[in-house]
Amino acid sequence: MTCHDFNKYKTWLFDLDGTLVDSSYAHRLAYHETLNNRTRQIISDFRYDDYKGWSTEEVFISLGFRDYTLETMIKIKQEYYRKYVTLGKISIFPGATELLETLVNTGRTVSIVTGSSRASATLALDYLGIRPMITDLVTTDDVKQGKPAPDLYRYALSKRITQPVVAVEDSLAGVYAAQNAQLPVVHVHYDSFLPGTIPIDSFDSIIEVL
Amino acid sequence: MTCHDFNKYKTWLFDLDGTLVDSSYAHRLAYHETLNNRTRQIISDFRYDDYKGWSTEEVFISLGFRDYTLETMIKIKQEYYRKYVTLGKISIFPGATELLETLVNTGRTVSIVTGSSRASATLALDYLGIRPMITDLVTTDDVKQGKPAPDLYRYALSKRITQPVVAVEDSLAGVYAAQNAQLPVVHVHYDSFLPGTIPIDSFDSIIEVL
Numbered sequence: 334m335t336c337h338d339f340n341k342y343k344t345w346l347f348d349l350d351g352t353l354v355d356s357s358y359a360h361r362l363a364y365h366e367t368l369n370n371r372t373r374q375i376i377s378d379f380r381y382d383d384y385k386g387w388s389t390e391e392v393f394i395s396l397g398f399r400d401y402t403l404e405t406m407i408k409i410k411q412e413y414y415r416k417y418v419t420l421g422k423i424s425i426f427p428g429a430t431e432l433l434e435t436l437v438n439t440g441r442t443v444s445i446v447t448g449s450s451r452a453s454a455t456l457a458l459d460y461l462g463i464r465p466m467i468t469d470l471v472t473t474d475d476v477k478q479g480k481p482a483p484d485l486y487r488y489a490l491s492k493r494i495t496q497p498v499v500a501v502e503d504s505l506a507g508v509y510a511a512q513n514a515q516l517p518v519v520h521v522h523y524d525s526f527l528p529g530t531i532p533i534d535s536f537d538s539i540i541e542v543l
Numbered sequence: 544m545t546c547h548d549f550n551k552y553k554t555w556l557f558d559l560d561g562t563l564v565d566s567s568y569a570h571r572l573a574y575h576e577t578l579n580n581r582t583r584q585i586i587s588d589f590r591y592d593d594y595k596g597w598s599t600e601e602v603f604i605s606l607g608f609r610d611y612t613l614e615t616m617i618k619i620k621q622e623y624y625r626k627y628v629t630l631g632k633i634s635i636f637p638g639a640t641e642l643l644e645t646l647v648n649t650g651r652t653v654s655i656v657t658g659s660s661r662a663s664a665t666l667a668l669d670y671l672g673i674r675p676m677i678t679d680l681v682t683t684d685d686v687k688q689g690k691p692a693p694d695l696y697r698y699a700l701s702k703r704i705t706q707p708v709v710a711v712e713d714s715l716a717g718v719y720a721a722q723n724a725q726l727p728v729v730h731v732h733y734d735s736f737l738p739g740t741i742p743i744d745s746f747d748s749i750i751e752v753l
Contacts, residue, residue, distance in 0.1 A: 351595055361591040364602070368589060372582035379578060381571040385561055386714030388658045388689035389617050392574070398613040406603045448598045479598035504596030 337531050339519075339539050343495035345436055346486065346511075349447040351503035352521055353429045354457050356414075359422040363413035371409055411453060418456050425461045426522070428536030433466045435540050444469035446489045446500070448479040448507075481506040486514030502530075547741050549729075549749050553705040555646055556696065556721075559657040561713035562731055563639045564667050566624075569632040573623035581619055621663060628666050635671045636732070638746030643676045645750050654679035656699045656710070658689040658717075690716040696724030712740075 350356045375396055384392045397405060417423070436443050443466055447454050451472040458464040469492065476484035486500065500511035503522040508530055511518045519539070520530035533539060560566045585606055594602045607615065627633070646653050653676055657664050661682040668674040679702065686694040696710065710721035713732040718740055721728045729749070730740035743749060 348596070357591065357595070364589065364591055365586070368582070368586045372578070372586070376575070376578045376582070379574060381567065381574055385567070386558070386658055386690045386712075386716030386720070388683040389620050389660070390613070390683070391689050393613055393616045393620070398616050402612060403600070403603055403608040406608050407599050410599050410603070448596055450599070473598040473600070479601050480596045502596075506596030510596070 339499075339542055342441070342497050342499040342517075344442045344444070344498040346444050346446045346489055346498060346500045346516070347433075348500070348502045348504070348507045349445050349454055349457060350449055352501055352507070353426060353433075353445075353463070354423050354461060355426055356418075356423040356457065359414055359417035362417055362422065363410050366413050367406055367410040371406060411450060414453055415456055418453070418460050421460075423457060423460065425463065426536065428540065430461075430463060432536040432540055433463055435543050437466045439543055442468045442494060444471065444489060444494075446471045446485050448473050448485065450474055479506075480504075480510035481513065483510055483513035486511050486516060490514060490516075549709075549752055552651070552707050552709040552727075554652045554654070554708040556654050556656045556699055556708060556710045556726070557643075558710070558712045558714070558717045559655050559664055559667060560659055562711055562717070563636060563643075563655075563673070564633050564671060565636055566628075566633040566667065569624055569627035572627055572632065573620050576623050577616055577620040581616060621660060624663055625666055628663070628670055631670075633667060633670065635673065636746065638750065640671075640673060642746040642750055643673055645753050647676045649753055652678045652704060654681065654699060654704075656681045656695050658683050658695065660684055689720075690714070691719035691723065693720055693723035696721050696726060700724060700726075 347353055350360065379396065384395070433443055445454060445458070445467055449472060451470065451474040454470060454472050458467060469489065471485055471489045473479050473485070476488050478484045490498065498516060499519060500516045501519045501521060502508045502511055503520070505527070508518050508520060508527050512529060518530045520527055520532045521536070523532065526532055557563055560570065589606065594605070643653055655664060655668070655677055659682060661680070661684040664680060664682050668677060679699065681695055681699045683689050683695070686698050688694045700708065708726055709729060710726045711729045711731060712718045712721055713730070715737070718728050718730060718737050722739060728740045730737055730742045731746070733742065736742055
């Protein structure tokens with residue numbers, strides 16, 4: 334039971350990772366595997382004799398330490414994460430599917446606003462079976478700056494949507510992004526209370542009052 | 544004994560690493576230590592929870608994977624190398640000191656043309672005790688492109704020096720750099736014969752004929 338009037342919100346913008354989908358384990362694995370394997374590969378491929386006479390700068394550039402490394406790391410990490418999604422290493426949070434169903438069945442619009450890539454988000458939505466309930470999907474592919482910048486939420490709000498709007502977020506960066514876009518924020522799966530947010534114990538507490 | 548007329552050369556441009564100084568071990572150690580420690584440090588410092596809600600790109604940028612990484616790697620590798628120099632992990636090749644002394648004592652000019660940094664080269668010259676015999680020191684700090692580009696040799700040749708000039712090199716990149724600057728090249732410490740070079744067995748074979 335909660336005292337907040339959740340009924341008034343017509344458009345619900347949900348963050349994905351950490352909010353609807355429990356993907357921390359898969360993301361953590363993907364980052365560690367990328368950092369470990371990519372750098373181990375660089376080290377194991379390295380033969381000093383191939384670079385005799387070269388300047389140190391040219392050796393490291395040749396090994397990929399410049400923009401190239403960043404792009405490669407991103408690509409490899411995303412591939413690892415998507416592999417873990419298909420291997421079933423993510424799950425939907427308790428009550429999330431039911432909340433989305435209740436919202437859609439009571440005439441609300443449900444959209445996703447995520448700092449993830451479009452490919453990763455789509456894969457997760459399909460895997461979790463919640464894609465049919467989603468009206469719009471805003472991802473990091475659509476804007477320049479991810480969360481905590483308000484760009485993702487501003488982009489979602491720039492479309493024709495029904496007011497009032499509420500955001501649902503779990504992370505510090507996500508809450509700031511929504512607040513920076515002047516949105517009320519339902520805060521879920523948090524360890525400590527973030528000022529100005531609407532904290533809830535579980536998705537069920539929202540379903541009860543709709 | 545050699546059939547080449549080494550006596551005619553008035554200016555001798557010596558490469559440093561692999562030619563006068565046996566520094567492969569120290570350079571190899573420094574690269575491996577940099578690649579291992581730097582990347583291990585990134586991995587051990589990484590806590591996924593600190594980046595929740597962030598885009599993958601912003602996580603890797605924050606971890607230093609962009610231009611920053613290149614600069615850091617170069618700096619750390621140079622520091623490791625200089626540490627190994629002071630720890631005595633480099634040595635001068637047999638006959639090198641004697642050849643430099645003979646050249647200087649017979650009125651030749653001896654200079655260094657190296658793809659190393661000025662700080663590392665100076666440290667090595669001091670450690671090996673050959674700095675007093677060196678007239679000029681051209682390093683990667685002086686030009687944009689290292690070897691095999693001819694820039695280092697062209698820069699050395701742009702100064703007022705007495706012709707004829709000869710280069711002394713060990714590596715493929717070094718030989719190409721000198722040849723690209725239209726210089727005859729004495730090739731030392733090689734595994735296979737490089738076309739167009741003057742191969743020698745040892746520095747002693749030059750000393751004998753001077």
